[in-house]
Amino acid sequence: MSNDLHGLLAPYALDALDADERATFEAHLDQCETCQAELPGLVETLSRVGEAESATPPPALRASVLAAVSTTTQQRPVVSLDSRRRLRRSLPQLVAAAAVVAAMVGGGFAVIEHDNVSDMRADQERVTAIISAADATTTSGNVSTGGTLRVISSKSHSAAVVSGSSLKELPGDKVYQLWTMHHGIPKDAGLLGTKDGMVYVPKLGDAVAVAVTVEPQGGSKEPTGEPVAVTDLAT
Amino acid sequence: MSEQTLASVTSIGDLEAPPAPDAGALLQRTALGDEAAFAALYDTLSPSVFGMAKRVIRNPARAEEVTQEVFLQVWQTAPRFDPSKGSAKSWVLTLAHRRAVDAVRHDQSATNRDLAYDWSPGIDHDEVVETVTVRLEHEQVKKCLSGLTELQREAITLAYYQGYTYAEVAQALDANPATVKTRMRDGLIRLRDCLGVES
């Protein structure tokens, strides 16, 4: 019986099963390490076959897809043991892009350089906790010099993950610095780095918004320039 | 916020944009709700998705619908993408092929599908092959398919390009379904090795 099910791997990869067999095989696949190990190579092979048919879609389709996406919510990550492993695997690149992650040390904020793997892992766990929190809310805004600032915050954690993407790369002596805004008063929330980066904000307190300024390398105690982005936190 | 302005805010406008990240990095950023990354992901993968869907469905308008559905699904499910199960590109192409096949099966019943259709890859599709890279890829796939046995090739192409189930393939080729399953597997492994895909 189980040998018969292994035999459905190739038809499954080709989408050559009817709906019932597909469901049967997927249940088998969940349990079968042999099939799990072989499937990615077949899938990759067939994606090469598909790619070989490339044809540019009409430009209007792009606008239509992007418009649809801007009003569509995303599924939450699945927080099973497996997906925690998955997030742990996928987050290092994002975190590494930031190179620095703000963390609470003693009474104030400090910027920690992560050459220590266990520190890195601890931050990923905290980031994962925010992203996957039941009350996680995402807000976003444009960065005036280019790119997007996105804030995923959780009220229950009173914490947020802030990421800048498609940001203009700064010269080496400048850095994007993040601030939490408390009724008009900015508080240092860490450095995003010289281009795309992510910051974990462990204590939001009464913050109502976050802002980004461009500061000299190492950051400033108070903002020295106009913000390039201000994004309200979800209320 | 301070009243001062900082010269560097305006001067960074002169810097060039960093090189485009790969599909995997774009999908990770898409998973965090980054619409700009998603737009770049669309630009990278939409020709593959649309071209493949058009080949399978053979109706450009329907292929556009499927392409839109696929990218909407990519956006919605990006947080659940599992990089341990394959590349971002193959994940998207897999979603796309599944939807294209479902569309074909929905639109056409098995009995009115044109069994006489010339399924050999590329022969009447070369005009849509646009760039040098795609043309090379197209030629390589064609070459590798021609290296399969006839039954392997027919089983794979009827399933992949026409959305046949293995049972339908067996009927169309007057072959034993068990044999068809085996030939699909043998053929895919040979194709994988010919294309230099890691097993």
Ligand SMILES: [Zn+2]
């Ligand atoms: Zn198996």
